[in-house]
Amino acid sequence: MAINWTEAQIEEIVASVMKSLKSDAPTTKCEYDGAGYNGKKYIGVYTDMKDAIDAAESGYKAVRAMSLAERERVIDIIRDLCRKEASIMAEIGVSETKMGRVDHKTAKHTLVADKTPGTSDIQAQVKTGDYGLTLTEMAPFGVVGSITPSTNPSETVICNSIGMIAAGNGVVFNPHPNAIATSNYAVDLINRASQLAGGPRVLVSSVVKPTLDTADIMYKDPRIKLLVCTGGPGVVKSVLSSGKKAIGAGAGNPPVIVDDTADIRKAGKDIIDGCTFDNNLPCIAEKEVFALNNIASELIEAMKENGAYLINSEQASRLASIVLVEKTNPKTGIKSKIVNRDCVGRDAKVLLEKIGISVCDKIRCIICETDFNHDFVQHELMMPILPIVRVKDIDEAIDLAVKAEHGNRHTAHMHSKNIDNLTRFARAVETTIFVKNAPSYAGIGFGGEGHTTFTIAGPTGEGLTSAKSFTRQRRCVLSESFRII
Ligand code: NAD
Numbered sequence: 001m002a003i004n005w006t007e008a009q010i011e012e013i014v015a016s017v018m019k020s021l022k023s024d025a026p027t028t029k030c031e032y033d034g035a036g037y038n039g040k041k042y043i044g045v046y047t048d049m050k051d052a053i054d055a056a057e058s059g060y061k062a063v064r065a066m067s068l069a070e071r072e073r074v075i076d077i078i079r080d081l082c083r084k085e086a087s088i089m090a091e092i093g094v095s096e097t098k099m100g101r102v103d104h105k106t107a108k109h110t111l112v113a114d115k116t117p118g119t120s121d122i123q124a125q126v127k128t129g130d131y132g133l134t135l136t137e138m139a140p141f142g143v144v145g146s147i148t149p150s151t152n153p154s155e156t157v158i159c160n161s162i163g164m165i166a167a168g169n170g171v172v173f174n175p176h177p178n179a180i181a182t183s184n185y186a187v188d189l190i191n192r193a194s195q196l197a198g199g200p201r202v203l204v205s206s207v208v209k210p211t212l213d214t215a216d217i218m219y220k221d222p223r224i225k226l227l228v229c230t231g232g233p234g235v236v237k238s239v240l241s242s243g244k245k246a247i248g249a250g251a252g253n254p255p256v257i258v259d260d261t262a263d264i265r266k267a268g269k270d271i272i273d274g275c276t277f278d279n280n281l282p283c284i285a286e287k288e289v290f291a292l293n294n295i296a297s298e299l300i301e302a303m304k305e306n307g308a309y310l311i312n313s314e315q316a317s318r319l320a321s322i323v324l325v326e327k328t329n330p331k332t333g334i335k336s337k338i339v340n341r342d343c344v345g346r347d348a349k350v351l352l353e354k355i356g357i358s359v360c361d362k363i364r365c366i367i368c369e370t371d372f373n374h375d376f377v378q379h380e381l382m383m384p385i386l387p388i389v390r391v392k393d394i395d396e397a398i399d400l401a402v403k404a405e406h407g408n409r410h411t412a413h414m415h416s417k418n419i420d421n422l423t424r425f426a427r428a429v430e431t432t433i434f435v436k437n438a439p440s441y442a443g444i445g446f447g448g449e450g451h452t453t454f455t456i457a458g459p460t461g462e463g464l465t466s467a468k469s470f471t472r473q474r475r476c477v478l479s480e481s482f483r484i485i
Contacts (some may be wrong), residue, residue: 032092032095032096032181032182032185033180033181034180034181034184034208034209035184035208036188037181037185042184042185042187042188042206043187043188043191043192043195043201043202044187044188044190044191044201044202044203044204044205044206045184045187045188045205045206045207045208046205046206046207046208047207047208047209048207049172049174049207049214049217049218050217050221052172052205052206052207053143053172053205053217053218053221053223053224055172055202055205056143056170056171056172056204056205057143057170057223058170058200058202059170059171059200059202059203059204059205060140060142060143060169060170061170062170062199062200062203063140063165063168063169063170063203064140064168066199068119070197070198070199071118071119071165071166071168072118072119072166073197073198074165074193074194074197074199074203075118075119075162075165075166076197077193077194077196077197078113078158078161078162078165078189078190078193079113079114079116079162080113080193081189081192081193082109082110082112082113082158082189083109083110083113083114085109085189086105086106086107086109086110086113087102087106088185089105089109089154089155089182089185089186089189090102090103090104090105090106090108090109092154092181092182092185093105093153093154093179093182096178096179096180096181096182097150097151097153097178097179097182097345098342098345098346099150099151099279099281099344099345099346100151100278100279100281100345101278101279101347104277104278104279105155105278107446108152108155108278108454109154109155109158111444111445111446111452112155112158112159112162112452112454113158114452115445115451115452116158116159116162116163116451116452116453116466117162117163117166117451117466117467118162118166118467119166119467121163121166121167121451121466121467121468122138122166122167122467122468122471123138123468124136124137124138128482128483128485129483130483131479131480132477132478132479132480132481132482132483133477133478133481133482133483134475134476134477134478135475135476135477135478136473136474136475136476137473137474137476138167138468138471138472138473138474139168139471139472139473139474140167140168140169140470140471140472141167141169141225141226141245141470141471141472142169142170142223142224142225142226143169143170143171143172143223143224143225144160144164144169144170144171144172144224144225144226144227144228144470145171145172145174145218145219145221145224145226145227145228146160146164146171146172146173146174146227146228146229146230147173147174147175147215147227147228147229147230147231147235147239148160148173148174148175148176148179148183148230148231149176149179149230149231149232150176150178150179151278151281151282151283151344151345151382152230152278152281152282152454153175153176153179153182153183153186154182154183154185154186154189155454156183156230156454156455157173157175157183157186157187157190157206158186158189158190159452159453159454159455160173160228160230160454160455161186161190161204162467163453163465163466163467163469163470164204164228164467164470165190165203165204166467167467167468167470167471168471169226169470170203170204171204171205172204172205172206172218172224173187173204173205173206173207173210174206174207174210174214174215174218175206175210176210176231177209177210177211178341180208180209180210183206184206184208187204187205187206190203190204191203191204215235215238219238219239219242219244224244225244225245226244226245226246226247226470227239227242227244227245227246227247228246228247228249228455228465228470229246229247229248229249230249230454230455231249231250232250232251233250233251236248236249236250236251236459240459240460246460247455247457247460247462247465247469247470248457248459248460249283249455249456249457249458249459249465250408250410250458250459251283251380251408251410252283252284252287252380252405252408252410252411252456252458253287253288253378253379253380253404253405253406253408253410254283254284254285254286254287254405254410254411254412254413254431254440255287255288255289255290255400255401255402255404255405255412255413255429256271256286256288256289256290256401256412256413256414256415257289257290257291257394257397257398257401257412257413257414257415257416257421257425258271258289258290258291258292258295258299258414258415258416259292259295259394259397259414259415259416259418259421260292260294260295261416261417261418261421262295262415262416262417262437263415263417263437264295264298264299264302264415265302265305266415266437267299267302267415267437268299268300268301268302268303268305268306268308269302269305269306270415270437270438270439271286271289271303271386271413271415271439272303272306272307272308272364272365272386273306273439274286274413274438274439274440274441275287275365275384275386275440276307276348276364276365276384277439277440277441278345279345279346279347279348279383279384280345280381280382280383280384280385281344281345281382282440282441282444283380283410283411283456284410284411284433284440284441284443284444284456285382285440285441286386286413286439286440287380287381287386287404288376288377288386288387288388288389288404289386289387289388289389290389290391290396290397290400290401290404291388291389291390291391291397292390292391292392292393292394292397293390293391293392296369296388296390299388300367300369300388303365303367303386304367307362307363307364307365308363308364308365308366308367308386309348309352309357309359309363309365309366309367310367310368311352311355311357311366311367311368312368313368313369313370315355315357315368316368316370316374316376316387318355319351319354319355319366319385320374320375320376322340322343322354322355323339323340323343323351323381323383323385324337324338324339324340324375324379324381325337325338325339325340326338337375337379339379339380339381339382339383343381343383344381344382344383345382345383346383346384347364347384348363348364348365348366348384348385349361349363351366351383351384351385352366364384365384365385365386366384366385366386367385367386367387367388368385368386368387368388369387369388369389369390370387370388370389371389372389372400372403372404374387374389377389377404378404394418394421394424397425398424398425398428398429401425401429402428402429405429405431408431408458409429409430409431409432409458409459410431410432410433410456410458411431411432411433411434411435411440411443411456412425412426412429412431412433412434412435413434413435413436413440413443414426414434414435414436414437415436415437416436416437417437422436431458432456432457432458432463432464433456433464435448444456444464450464451464451466452464453465453466457469
C-alpha cells in the first residue's frame with residue numbers, strides 16, 4: 001500500500017472516517033478520563049495493577065486457546081475499529097496531551113490499522129538432514145508488560161496489541177500519566193474488538209491511574225515475562241535494570257544531511273513535511289539539519305516556500321530560553337536543561353507567539369541558522385523547530401550529524417544523489433532507520449515500503465518491532481525421521 005502525504009488526502013481520510021463513525025460512538029472529548037467516557041467504563045481498565053495483571057493473564061490463556069484464524073479475526077476487527085475511530089482517538093489525544101495535530105494523529109491511526117503486521121509475521125523454521133528434522137517455532141512469552149509514551153499514546157497501545165496478540169501473548173499496559181484517557185480508550189477498543197470476534201470480554205488491560213509505582217508492581221510480578229518500553233531514556237533505563245527480558249524503544253535526535261547533489265526544492269519540502277508531522281512528536285522526525293554551505297540558502301528558501309518561518313539568532317535565543325528549562329538534580333546538585341513540557345508538540349504559530357511573533361496558519365515550522373552547539377541541535381525538542389547548521393563539506397556534515405545523534409542509533413536522514421555520500425553517512429551513523437530522499441515518516445511505512453511500528457527498539461536491537469519481536473524460540477527435534485528425500 002502506498003500513502004503519499006498530502007493535505008488533500010489527509011482531509012479525505014478524516015472525512016471518510018467521520019462519515020463511517022457509528023452513531024453511538026462517543027464524540028465529546030471533555031467527557032473522557034482514565035476510567036471511561038460518557039459514564040461508560042472502559043473495558044479492561046482496573047484501579048489496581050494486580051487486578052490488571054490478573055486480567056491480562058486470563059487474556060493470555062484465552063489467546064493461547066485461539067487458533068491462528070481466530071487471532072487474525074480479532075486483529076481484523078481491531079484494524080476496522082481503529083480506522084473507524086481514528087479521528088476520535090486523535091481528538092482525545094490532542095485534547096488530553098495538548099500535543100500534536102488531529103489530522104496527523106488520525107493518519108497515524110490509519111497507518112497502524114493498515115500496516116502493523118499480524119500473525120503472518122510469525123514464521124517457523126525447519127532444518128532437515130542426516131539426523132532427521134528440527135523445527136524452530138516462535139512461541140509467546142506469556143503476559144507482556146508494556147509502558148507507552150504520551151507522544152503516540154493510542155497508536156502505540158494498538159500497534160503493540162496487534163503484534164503481541166498475533167504472537168499469542170497477553171498484555172497489560174502502564175500508559176503515560178499524561179495520556180491515560182487516550183491510551184485507555186485504545187485498551188477499551190481492543191477489548192471491544194475481542195468481544196465482537198467472539199473472544200473474551202477482557203483481552204488486554206490497563207490501570208485507571210498509572211504511576212511509577214504501578215510500573216514497579218508490573219516489573220516485579222513474576223507473571224510478567226517480557227517488558228516492552230517505549231519512551232525516553234529514563235524509563236528505558238528502568239526496564240533494562242528490571243532483571244527481566246526487556247525490549248527498549250528509546251529517544252532519538254534524528255539529524256538530516258543535505259548535500260549539493262540533492263534535489264534541493266524537494267529536500268526542503270520533504271524535510272518540512274517530515275519535521276512537522278504531528279508537530280514533530282514522532283521520535284523519527286527530523287530534528288536538525290546539516291546543509292552544505294553552497295546550497296544552504298537555496299534550501300532555506302525551499303523550506304520557506306513550504307510553510308517554514310525563518311527567525312534570527314536573537315529570536316532563536318529567546319525561544320530557546322522558553323522551550324528549554326533548567327533543572328537541578330536533587331541528588332547531585334548538577335544543573336541541566338530539559339524540554340519545557342508545555343511547549344512539546346505545539347503548533348509553530350503558538351511557539352512563535354511566545355516570542356511576540358504573530359503568523360498566519362500556513363506557518364507550520366520554525367527554522368533558524370545556528371551553530372552545532374546550539375540547544376536546538378543538541379536537545380530532542382519534539383517541537384516544529386528546526387535548526388540548520390552550515391557545513392563546508394560532506395566530511396564535516398557526517399562528523400557533526402553523527403555527534404548530534406548522540407549515539408542513540410535511532411534514526412537519520414539524508415538528501416543526496418551521491419551514492420558514496422549516502423553510504424558513508426549510513427555506515428557512520430549506525431541508526432536503526434536511515435531514510436534517503438524522503439520525509440522521515442517514509443521510514444515507518446508512510447509513503448515508504450515496509451511495515452509500520454511505533455515501538456522502534458534501537459537500544460535492544462529488535463529494530464522496528466512486529467509480532468515476531470514478542471516471541472521466544474522453541475526447538476522441537478525428531479531424530480532419524482521425517483526427512484522424506
Ligand atoms: P517519557 O519518557 O516521558 O515516558 C514514557 C513512559 O515511561 C511513561 O509511561 C512514563 O510515565 C513512564 N516512566 C517514566 N520514567 C519511568 C520510570 N523510571 N519507571 C517506570 N516508568 C517510567 O516519554 P514521552 O515523553 O511520552 O515520550 C517521548 C520520549 O519517548 C522521547 O524521548 C521519544 O524519542 C521517545 N519515544 C521513542 C519511541 C521509539 O519507538 N523509540 C517511540 C515514541 C517515543
